Amino acid sequence: MQEQGLIPHLFRTEYSKIIAVLCKAFGMEYIALAEDIASDTFLQAAETWGMKGLPANPVAWLYAVAKNKAIDAIKRNALFTKKIAPELIQSTEINCEPEIDLSGQNIIDSQLQMMFAICHPSIPAEAQVGLCLNLLCGFGADEVADAFLTNRETIYKRLARAKEKLKSEHIILCLPAASEINNRLARVLTALYLLFSEGYYSSSQNATVRKELCVEAMRLTHMLVDNEQTSTPQSNALLALMCFHSSRFEARINEEGDQILYHEQDERLWNTELISHGEFYMCQASKGNEVSKFHLEAAIAFWHTQKTDTPEKWDNILQLYNRLLITEYSPAAALNRTYALAKANGIQEAIKEAELLKLDGNHLYHALLGDLYSNIDYAKAITHLTKAAGLAKNAAEKNLILKKAAAINTGNPSKAQEYLIKS
Template identity: 50%
Template sequence: MSDKVTQQQLLPHLFREEYTKMTAVLYRHFGLKHIEIAEDIVSETFLKATETWSIQGIPKNPAAWLYIVAKNKAKDYLKRHTLFETQVKDAINTDELQFESDFDFTQQAIDDSQLAMIFAVCNPSNSIASQICLALQILCGFSVEAIASAFLTKAETIKKRLLRARKNLRQDNFQIKFLSEEAIQSRLDVVLKTLYLLFNEGYFSTSNDHLIRQDLCSEAIRLMLVLIESPSTNTPTVNALMALMCFQSSRLEARANNNGEIILYEQQDKNQWSQELIEKGNHYLIHAFSGAVYWQTKYHLEAAIAYWHTTPTNNDKWEHILQLYNQLILIEYSPITALNRTFAFAKVYGNEQALKEAEKLQLNHISHYHALLGYLYADTDLKKSIAHYSRAISLTKSALEKKTLGKEIERLNKKQH
């Protein structure tokens, strides 16, 4: 394989693996007011790699080469501003942007910097949607176009959202050089909510035709690992959310066919479930219950529900799931939780009893509500089942979900004839 082909494959991989680590260290050095400086330095580093490697070939240790170049560029930048301080002193706070003889790119420095930036990005002054966009751009290295694609939004809209969010970030007095215990406690709930919603955007993805966005799920798990690996944030609640993500991710491959169409839980090939991720989920779930009262957080309950979904067939499985949903709905009601509880109710008490529960919800404006009613009526009233599936199709914005529901209608129509 030629160097050129290897470079074309290697640089995107290195960008995804190293970009956010490099920027995190530089963000922490330059401060939130000057985050663009860090991004420019790292971008210039990758540009130089593209130019240099195409002529001289790929170095023996490409990642180390990138860190050395980034370090040198950062030091050169600070030297220039030290020399011309009198010309730029109005634009730069010299107490905040100080020259250092070296930059620390050790693994510990990278881990500490990434942790600090996660807490900085999850700024309560920004909306949750803006926090997720910032997380994708700053913490995950996603382009504006990629973020717009994930949210099925115009790139210009995302640009404006990011500009406003970055302005709030620069104006924030949050300290990222020394992440205090007080700062962690004040923002941990916001951080977990942001990462939870980021994962859900990938796992359920109501805003994109690609219902399963594995890249978003992977990034959420990667950021959760940063929390898990830090003693200051390795709490039972963090472990509960990590367990949930592992259990849910274990079924990603089985949730869609080759055309990207959703495969319902009961029809999934269990051989495609990742046993490695299930075992990791079990590991984190054990730590989540260490000294924790599980009903105190929704993450514990949702992780326990996800655990039962990944276990082999068990006569009491759905009874356990229903009990957990009964507790979850008391902690934090949501229409989706109510619908999922009703599905579990049907598994325990039958479709006829579940229909009575479902009709109490009166969620007529939600596609998933009519999809559930379509499922519950399928064995007893084909006409009603088809009518609800049709209503679900009219309410969903997802082309793939429309296709999946349409196939159910086709199946039921064949049973009528």
């Protein structure tokens, strides 16, 4: 890797590891100190490496510098007397230096514990995904704002408030007790699911950012699956879901960043390796009797990796959506169920059901009705698609809908007909 690109790359991979280990050593109330030390370390790297050239092992260099800075900070600060000294008095072995352990195992343990700290019940859900990006993936406030299409100010405030909470609640970096782990893990899985969805379905045009969110969500979920205590059927199901979805990542966005509809995707671009990984984690997830929302969504995503367009496939998808909706309602699931209903039970039945959905303010609802009507009633199809275009949240979605409307107008409805909302 070129020297110029190396520091940003290392920042992305190593910054969050240093933070997690330091927070583990100092306690979460010193999170700002941990962030300062990690930032200073990278600043020093940029200055030193620029003048003296790259060290033989840049990562080891970063860890050594961070460790020295941490030890200096402890000695300098009142932290020593307040935090470390009471422990030393109890301890039989007198050791003046607290342990800053940047070994691979401690990094993994600390990051895993950091996930649980971020997803603590006292941290608001909308802050958790941003905190994950910031503290576990090395995203700066600007990058988090970019990913969420929110302004920097809002994100900055949200992150600062959440970190204040991490401090004031005296959240300790550790894995929850066995009796609590399932409840606490559920929140972690939800945050990772949202992080992945933000990347996969985000309206952001920046395909690089979107892909990065998916990759990071998968990396963190992998960490859960690699740990015996957190490798539950639900964790495995979530990872399977992510593998199946991301197998189509290259096929669903073109060079301009526009979305390519499911039936128009070039399946040669589907990543078969990720599909087989998904199948592996799906098998792991099937140990036991639990069928969670993640299991159902993973099974739906699996069927979408099967290109064959048979009634059996669509009836399977319909039944999975039925169960998913019974487990937990969401407008997206209601709309996707209606699409599957059209494919499995016929368009007339789907139209009848669609009209009962009461999702009049949702652009995807009108896009779906536009599709369902496209071969039956041109005027109605155009009316719904026009409504959908008016309600669309961004230019890309609006373009996609207008393209469909144009296809119907030119008498080529088959092009517009097959439209999967979650393509």
